[in-house]
Amino acid sequence: MAAPRIFAALAVTLLAPALSAGASEFGDVERGAEYWKQCRTCHRIGPNASNKVGPNLNFIFGRPFGAAEGYRYSKAMLAAGEAGRVWDLDQLDAYITDPRDFLKGTKMTFKGIQNPQERADVLAWLRENSDNPQNIPEAAPTAIGTDHSVDPAILAIVGDPEYGEYLSSECLTCHRADGEMEGIPSVTGWPEEDFVIAMHAYKDKVREHPVMQMMAGRLSNDEIASLATYFRALGE
Amino acid sequence: MKLNRRHFIGSSAAATAALAAPTVWGDNHGKPRVVVIGGGAGGATVARYLAKDSKGGIEVTLVEPSRKYYTCFFSNLYIAGFRDLASIGHSYGTLASDYGINVIHEFAIGIDRDTKRVTLSSGSVLPYDRLVLAPGIDFVDGAMPGWDVTAQNAMPHAYKGGSQTELLKRQIEAMPEGGLFCMIAPPNPFRCPPGPYERISMIAHKLSEVNPTAKILIADPKEKYSKQALFEEGWQAHYAGMIDRLGPDFGGGNVRVNPRDMTVDIDGEVNKVDVCNVIPAQKAGRVCEMAGVTEGNWAPVVPATMQSRVDENIHVLGDATNQGDMPKSGFAANSQAKVAAMAIRGALTGSKVFPAKFTNTCWSLISTDNGVKVGATYEATEEKIAKVDGFISQTGEDAELRKATFEESVGWYSGITTDMFG
Known part of the structure; x- marks a missing residue:
């Protein structure tokens, strides 16, 4: 089993320089x-x-x-x-x-x-x-397509920042509140709409990260809105 | 100096108060008082969240003997040389200066649940409205025949961060060429389920570099262990022929160690070893027994609030608890601490209480840039903290994903230690 895989990897390594030569400009x-x-x-x-x-x-x-x-x-x-x-x-x-x-x-x-x-x-x-x-047409199709998958009614939900503060404690085990990042992106100060769209993309398994799919998967629409409100304000 | 002085004043005031007026100690402006015992992932987090979220409305005291806390998580990376010791050491200065937490570096030697007081090794007495116990683990006496803490220099456990971790690292580095490293793995339940096997990976990594003919032997009383398929795949790929694990079928649970002559008897067969890492069976940190909140080896808790099932004025966090489905991990303790902080604040200041949510993720490193993870979310039911949903890394993942997972774990380390210590 192992031998063919190694061979395949080797082949890619050998081919790569040949492909890139001359291609970098065009x-x-x-x-x-x-x-x-x-x-x-x-x-x-x-x-x-x-x-x-x-x-x-x-x-x-x-x-x-x-x-x-x-x-x-x-x-x-x-x-x-x-x-x-x-x-x-x-x-x-x-x-x-x-x-x-x-x-x-x-x-x-x-x-x-x-x-x-x-x-x-x-x-x-x-x-x-x-x-x-x-x-460029404004509505260029994208693979991720998150902009169009979130119901405007969900985007319109007004979050409860106090609830968001409690819920955020779960995020802050990994994402640093001060916006510093090292291997895990910052979520502090994000525009609310972007935050909501991103979380729904995880919830709907359009974005691929397993931890985030799990975290977002059990958050309700109101909870996502509350987190968005809280993290937006945290950046100010 | 300042802390010592304050502490000195504190002790004499306490001594006077104990004699003259048994019910009130010092002037706390009528604020509710929370005493936290243990400054790890559970204790430091609950202290910080209580102080931060009550905005000074709760007087928080943190009792932790060590002046510097070395995290158990990432200590295996230190053994392999991926981290230095300084990078896994943390002090409590920010919790004192920026959050107004009274940090006392002493042992708690007595807990009186009727009068709600904690006695410290200096003789100082701390009254509390709520007490949080987050002592981590201790070892079950006599669980490993031939081993007790007097033997921990010859055969380190290295299962609490700090000097034991340093000792184990140096012993591994000093192993003779082609020597034998032996791990006695613990029975369930124990702190950090993938921890022993990440440690094996990291030791194998180190030995492959400096002592490639050395061998690793694991005596394991468990049939199965966390992330087993992932570790076995990684060991085969990176450390082929180096690691041998004896499960219970091969006598891995029938072990006696002899620290004096550095031998390990496995199912009657004597093995001469060069380094032996004994990870004994575990129980709740001793302070839980002292408080009388344990049943068997662990402290049972009410999931929604992390209150002891024995005493509603005491909350227990992390490894010491018997709570249900969560593993004993730093991430889990940190998650439970936030639920407890919210419940305590609600009870003492009337702040809003939301439904408890718990999470855990455990990352392990198998070889350079080869990280894997397992995680789950949990909710509080009447009976236990119950698993809702989970995931685990897959065998056969590509190198890029494994590297991203490792980088994520580095980010998590930075995140959780900031969340604990400010």
Whole structure:
């Protein structure tokens, strides 16, 4: 059993450099669009794109570090912006390879993309769309599709912050209240709607994390709203 | 200095009060008083949540003998060299300075449930409205033939964090080439069900680096253990030929140790060992017996509030309890502490009480960047803390997922220790 698996792994390792050679400059926009669905969990792009968990990515090429208006960046990102650093293809490629390695202290918890071909693809897609954000239909389909799966009546529920405070104690065993993060993302200060959508995505098993599916699975709509209200206020 | 001085004043005041006026001690501005005994995952958490959420409305005293707390969780990673000792040590300074908790580094030597007072080793007396016991575990006397605490230098248990963990690590590092490490695994129930097997993984990792011909022998009285398939898969993949486990069918439950000549008798067969880690059978921390709240080896509790079934003014948390379906883990103790804090606050200050919810997740490291986890959610029924839903890592998961799981455990460590110590 073990031998074929090892062989397969070896084959991939040997093939990878051959694939990436020459591909890094010309990514495939269509394949990149597939990958963008992952990015879209946190980032928006297009007309009226707002900041979500991550900043909007309109005009990202040529944009200084830490420059999306209204987004609360990490100190590290703001410092890089002040130092005059600007996003270009190479900088973005290095960043998405391993964000926390490229910029220590960044809020971006994405683990990075090891495969150069996949990075090239998603950057190709990003370059095309960030320069022409008006061309992107607002309702672009996404694999995650959480925005459209939560009933507006659920989004409209007003949470009880006192209840949220009690419920939050369960979250704070792993997520730090001060917003620091190390292996587990911060949930402090999230926009309420994003929080509710994300929790329902776990509850409905659209997002994949088993601990979060379990935690969200037994929270009622009111409880999720209460947590959202509490964590939003905690960031202020 | 400041703490010592305050403590000194406290003891003399208590001595005077005990003589002159048996019912009231000091001036607490009429605030309700909670005394917490034990400063681990249960005790530190309940003290912090009571102080924080009552916003000074409850006077909280935390009694914990150690000035520095070394977590049991992640101590196996220290043995393997993935963490240093400083990174798993925590002090109580923030609980005192930022949360106004009176932290007293002493042993509780007496509990009088009728007058609701705790006596400390210095002779100081602490009156309470509610008492929380979170003492963790002690070992059952005579449970492992040939072993008692006087032998714990020759054959460490390393099942409470700190000097024992350091000792075991050094003994492993000093093993002769090709030597034999032996673990005597505990019977159920015990603290941290995957803990002994994560420890085996971490020791195997260390030995593969520094002493690859060394062998590991486990004598285990249990048929099955936590995450067994995951550990066995990992041991086969990373430490093939190094680890041998003798379950009860092969005499793993019929063991006698001889610390003086460093031998272990398993089912009558004598094994000369170089290092022996004896993890004896366990019971609630001794302070529970002292309070008279145990039945058998553990302290039964009311799930919705974590109150002792014996005394409604006493709450018991964590490993020491008999509560139902939750494992004895730091995560579980931390989860139970929040339920208890809410119930105590409700009883003493009239704050709102919500339904109890409990959670547990236990991460284990098998080899470098190879983390696995098991977890569940629980609710309070009349009879017990009952499991609602759960999950476990699967065999055959890819390296990326295992690495993410390990990184998550590092985040959890940071999260829970901040939640405990501020």
